Amino acid sequence: MNRERPKEGTAETPREAVLGSAFQENAAKIYSFIYAKVGNREAAEDLTSQVFLKAVRWLAGDRSADSIRAWLYATARSTVIDYWHEQSGRQTVPLETLEPYLFRGSDGAEEVRRTRAQVLRILGALSEREREVLRLRFWHGYNATEIGKALGLTPGNVRIVQMRALQRAAALQAAENAGPGWTESQHQQKGEYGHE
Amino acid sequence: MSDDGDSPEMAGTPWDAEHRDVPPSVDDLMRLDAYLDSLLREQQPDQQMPVDEELRMRMLAAQMRLSREGVETPRPEFLQSLEAEVKQAIGNEKEKRRRGQNVSRGRFLRAAATFAGGAGLGVAGVEGVAIEQEQQRPSDLVVAGNEHWYLIARDGEVPPGGAKRFSAGGVLGFLVNNGGQLSAVSAICTHMGCRLKPRGSTGFQCLCHGSRFDRRGAVIEGLAPNALPRIAIRHDNGYIYALGTREDI
Numbered sequence: 510m511n512r513e514r515p516k517e518g519t520a521e522t523p524r525e526a527v528l529g530s531a532f533q534e535n536a537a538k539i540y541s542f543i544y545a546k547v548g549n550r551e552a553a554e555d556l557t558s559q560v561f562l563k564a565v566r567w568l569a570g571d572r573s574a575d576s577i578r579a580w581l582y583a584t585a586r587s588t589v590i591d592y593w594h595e596q597s598g599r600q601t602v603p604l605e606t607l608e609p610y611l612f613r614g615s616d617g618a619e620e621v622r623r624t625r626a627q628v629l630r631i632l633g634a635l636s637e638r639e640r641e642v643l644r645l646r647f648w649h650g651y652n653a654t655e656i657g658k659a660l661g662l663t664p665g666n667v668r669i670v671q672m673r674a675l676q677r678a679a680a681l682q683a684a685e686n687a688g689p690g691w692t693e694s695q696h697q698q699k700g701e702y703g704h705e
Numbered sequence: 706m707s708d709d710g711d712s713p714e715m716a717g718t719p720w721d722a723e724h725r726d727v728p729p730s731v732d733d734l735m736r737l738d739a740y741l742d743s744l745l746r747e748q749q750p751d752q753q754m755p756v757d758e759e760l761r762m763r764m765l766a767a768q769m770r771l772s773r774e775g776v777e778t779p780r781p782e783f784l785q786s787l788e789a790e791v792k793q794a795i796g797n798e799k800e801k802r803r804r805g806q807n808v809s810r811g812r813f814l815r816a817a818a819t820f821a822g823g824a825g826l827g828v829a830g831v832e833g834v835a836i837e838q839e840q841q842r843p844s845d846l847v848v849a850g851n852e853h854w855y856l857i858a859r860d861g862e863v864p865p866g867g868a869k870r871f872s873a874g875g876v877l878g879f880l881v882n883n884g885g886q887l888s889a890v891s892a893i894c895t896h897m898g899c900r901l902k903p904r905g906s907t908g909f910q911c912l913c914h915g916s917r918f919d920r921r922g923a924v925i926e927g928l929a930p931n932a933l934p935r936i937a938i939r940h941d942n943g944y945i946y947a948l949g950t951r952e953d954i
Contacts, residue, residue, distance in 0.1 A: 525795055528791065528795060532788055532791060536779070536787065536788070537778070537779050540777070540783075540784075541777040544770070544777040544779075545768060545771055545777055546767060546768065547767050548744045548767025548768065548769070548770040549744045549746075549747050549748055549750075549767070550780070551747055551748045551749045553777075553779075554779070554780075554787075555749070557779070558787055558790065561787060561791050562790070562794050563928065563930075565791060565794040565795050565798055566798060566930055569798050569802065570924075583927065587914055587915060587928055588928075590914075591914065593760070593764060596750070596760070596763070597760050604914065604915075607764075610761055610764050610765075611764060621771070624768050624771055625771040628765075628768050628769050628772050629772060631765075632769070632772060643769065643772075644772075646741060646745070647745075647769050647772050647773060648772060648773050650745045652738075652745075653738055665731075665734070668734040668737070669729065669734060671737070671738070671741065672729050672733065672734055672737050672762075673729075675762040675766055676762060678762075678765055678769075679758065679761040679762045679765045682765050683761065
């Protein structure tokens with residue numbers, strides 16, 4: 510991981526220089542960080558743009574260049590929380606209940622790896638059929654009808670399996686997130702889901 | 706319904722103890738399925754969901770996209786266009802600052818100074834106003850026309866490091882004591898207008914989106930674009946007064 514801080518800019522154009530190097534260094538990582546929590550490119554591109562355009566205004570306030578990396582992750586995090594708040598229909602879900610489901614720990618740069626490890630761990634704990642349906646869905650991008658054909662199920666059956674799988678997985682994630690710290694996975698990331 | 710012939714028990718696995726044994730409705734099934742479809746098409750889902758559990762499932766499903774390596778890599782053309790957009794925004798911001806400094810900000814400062822002078826009172830931070838040019842530095846909250854001084858605290862009531870919430874008609878604020886120096890800042894977040902709460906003795910935090918401000922109102926963290934406006938206070942005969950609006954809601 511690149512731990513370098515954005516450098517102080519030249520005297521003439523410090524803001525451009527600071528933001529320019531911060532952009533080069535962080536844009537792809539911030540995008541991945543956001544993608545890991547929204548799961549689609551359209552939203553990830555939209556939210557990433559929001560974060561960097563806010564950074565322009567933020568830097569206009571003579572902030573220290575040292576803090577921009579932390580600021581970018583903090584802003585990405587709150588932008589993602591706002592996104593889910595919006596998705597939830599806003600009224601029903603208080604913001605503070607969203608955060609623990611989305612983030613664990615404070616190191617933004619680590620978050621993608623940590624999320625992937627957790628997802629693989631949780632998939633590994635599901636039944637074989639649940640895992641197979643989710644694998645075909647998420648890895649191959651098949652829809653319910655296509656998965657039904659492949660597994661000899663009706664599309665309705667597939668939808669039931671995928672819903673139960675996600676219910677169970679969400680419960681597992683909630684339990685894990687409520688527990689102490691992340692236990693680094695026994696499931697190494699190999700193969701499609703690390704358990705073939 | 707027709708393709709849901711099998712009972713849920715045959716299709717799924719035994720219920721987890723923590724799950725209520727309520728079979729999902731076809732609506733629930735189709736809604737979740739449509740959501741997964743939109744994720745896999747890399748599109749933002751367009752419908753909202755009603756239930757908390759479904760929200761948790763959706764958040765997890767979004768994270769499950771990571772089970773496939775590489776999905777989280779941005780398109781190079783996206784990064785290029787964003788970089789161009791950011792450069793453009795820096796240019797706009799510079800232009801805005803130049804104009805803002807010369808015209809509107811100047812007019813605003815004169816208005817603020819005139820008002821403060823006219824009132825003949827010790828307005829917090831007046832001496833600082835003239836040198837302030839950055840949007841991010843604190844500005845003074847100006848009440849236009851229907852101002853009213855409210856008694857908000859007794860002398861010595863707020864110890865150094867302390868803060869007291871007050872309302873002065875339509876103005877909500879915190880009276881803070883920084884090393885013996887009293888000042889007052891707005892208690893409304895500059896991001897979306899939510900109320901702030903004190904955060905220990907370090908400053909204030911927005912109840913909606915978590916933006917944080919220090920005790921002088923400067924933004925420490927979060928989405929807030931500006932520092933908290935300062936509220937004029939005066940000290941008179943053992944009491945502290947804040948300038949608010951005559952009318953209340």
